[in-house]
Amino acid sequence: MIIYGEILIWLVPVIAALLSPIIAHISRKLTHAVSITSMGISMIIAFTMLVDLIRGKVSYYPGNEVLGVIPFSRTMTWIPLKHIIGVDIKFGVLFDPLSIFMANVVAFVSFWIFIFSVGYMDKEPDIGRYWFLMNLFVSSMLLLVLSSNLLEMFITWEMVGLCSWALISFWYKSRAPSPDPRFKTEGEYNAHCGLKALLTTSFADAFFLVAIAIVGYVTMLSMGEPTFDFIALSENLSWINELVRLGILPIFSIMLLSGPLGKSAQFPYQEWLPEAMAGPTTVSALIHAATMVKAGAYFVGRFYVLIYEGVHLYNQTLPAGIDVFFLIAAYIGTFTAFLAGTQGMVAKELKKILAYSTISQLGYIFAAFGIAGLLMYQEAFLAGSLHILAHAVFKALLFLCAGAILHTVHTKYVYEMGGLKKYMPVTFYTMLIGALSLSGVPPFAGFFSKDAIIHVAFQNPKTQVLFIVLVITAIITVFYSFRMIGLVFYGEESDHIKKLASEHELHDAPLVMKVSLIALALVTIIAGIFFEPLQEILEGRIIDSSDLAASIGEYLYHTFISPLLPLTIAVILIGFLPAYYVFIARKADPARIVEGNIILRGIYRFLINRWYFNAMYYKIIDGVRGFSNQLRKIQTGLANVNILYMLIALLTALILLILM
């Protein structure tokens, strides 16, 4: 790692964020350049960290000063509150396989998204605001994955949420007609979507904060002073026994899981993510691939590592009962994967299909981490972590392709597209690679990781139910991926496309967009080969370069020889054939098939209404709003009445004082 890399990695984007609104007044190109440079620096620093990880110890490059052996953390006292709440609030960076791996994923994917932004936001007048928020977003995510304690992580966690709110409702001034009849303009709709994301995640985070406070309390009981540090929590697992003794472990688990579930849009908080498509597509790509939703999955992985290292590195006994946390995570993840996959089958907007697939794939990651913690099974953890990487890359790719398409065709409904293959060849082939990876076709990155997840679910008799649901979801995934490809690129051109083609408006993405599309597509293709060394890195082993090729070969051999390979192929075929028949070859009209069959029609209506969860949530919110509307009559806005309230409060206080 270069000198002071652990600070520079997140500080450089922050500085770029602060500078960009000012520079935007001088020159647009300079703003782009500053942001991309800052992200590039972050990426390089993250990469040097990875090199350190491979060598097993962290050192500064000029001078070769060895900082420590992984895992360790470098902390400083941030807010000294020892005399007040009994613990100083620390600020620090954790060097740990998972955190450095995540930092690399975040920095790498964000870098390409930033490059894509130059082309995508070329006509945006508010470019300063855009870069300010994007840089801040990525830097808070980098700090989140690198933070060394729960409180610091929570602060960055909320910063990520805040930036996502501002970015989702980025086009809040838009005067175009709203896609939702409840709002007057598109700007209002966008603002509503951003607020929905913020409210949902904050609601979930409230429980998360309570759980963090409980951690402080039980560590105070068991260790004598409250601690939030990941390594300290890992070194001494007695605080979990304390939770068991108090009998609050199940409720604590639910609360602690609530935050990640909200951030990662898992059931029951899944409804904010489809609406988060209102922002610019680069923002969606960033939210889905690198920053926002990965935070939740990262935390579950972090919690698993905490327990696992406590058992295997620091020789603690495995506390009984902690598997309830992972049990909930695994089941909710699996259920959400299925839930969102079914909704993705019928979605009408291009970006919403991708949004549902994100929720679904995150469900896979949650299931993997859940199985890992349930059985203390390292394979499952590695599968989940690699799926984070694979998903980040191919989902960024898919979103950027979607961005390139939307940039050209100016509509977001897939039924208004079609036949785009000959107009946008580069976009088509890169998106096809993304879709193949998403559906788990060998040899793309998604195949290895998803196969590994299904494999670990299959191997253990406890998780057979999860295995069945995950396989069904895999079929659904293949179906909607190729439905999307077929509707966008194959078949008849719609009227809208014909009109654009006659005006010579249709063209492939500009060069700067193509560059990042091709780069991400290449990574998607070759990433699978590097999964073996990545697994070793994640396990904290020091890589021996001499037999690297042999071990990669062995890994590939094992993957392809696995008993599940026929199953994988069957899954792909079962999903692909109907999608090919209906949407690519266009042999049948999907609308007629659905209308003709009463059962299909019922299912279609059920799915298009998103299992009625969204409507139900709005009902609840309306109830709360009705109550609040009654309550707000107290606030008259008259200064006189406010003074009278003050008087009443004073009177009450005095009476209490006398009666006490």
Added chain:
Amino acid sequence: MQIPFDLIIELGLIIGIFTSAIYVAEARPISRAVGGFILFSVLVAILYLYLGAPYLAGSQIAIYTGAVTGLLLLAMSITKPELPEEKADLKMLLGLLGVGVTAFIVAWVVLYGYPYSPGITSDAITSVLSRVSEVEKGLEIALSNYLWNYRGIDILIQGVLVIGIAAGLSHFFKREVKKE
């Protein structure tokens, strides 16, 4: 029997101050209330003078009867129409009642104390005031402790910086999209 001049003057001042305050509250039109306020300030100044604080009396006269009243008259002349003043209604009576009750309780608490405090007796005041200097010293130490050892000054500077940055940024973000 000697006539208690002091007592008469003090009582007269107190009653005068109170009455003029009531007059400020109830006089209409508002210009008369301002007149009442002048009277009130002068009476308070005389009270200060009587208590042996001539500079305070001077300031009182200068600031209240001078500056504030002048500004009030200016505002009255700029903002033209006289409001139709409200008549006494139930709401006003309720307000009066509430304020009266509260004031009574406040006075009771301050003067006669509540279970944990003896109220303002001469002993209490002397004992409190004898501790004042001590407390002040302690406060000073606490303040400097807070500012320097507990980074209060950092937080203040951070606050100023954040506000400045926020103001600057909000200025930058204020730029409107050009309407087509």
Added chain:
Amino acid sequence: MTSLPIQVYFALSISLLAVGFYILSVKRNILRIILAIELMITGANMAFVILGYWIGNGVVDPLIRSIVIISMGIASIVAALAIAFVILIFNKFGTRDIRKLRKLRW
């Protein structure tokens, strides 16, 4: 020493506060409300002066004098600002009635 007990003066200052509160809670003319604020500040100042008189044994304590002078200065600034607001409000809304200013409600 005053011939009246100190409690009477405290009662006076509390009653000034009460009158101010009364005006704030029922009157609608902004100028009268400014007057009420000044009345209340004077009441508070008076309590200070009485205390200072008590410790100073017949002369008001210098520390308390300075505090009261600062307080008076601030009161005058508050009044000046408030009057500026009154003029602005009058220019913008054409009224001096605070019951018509309900913008703080949403």
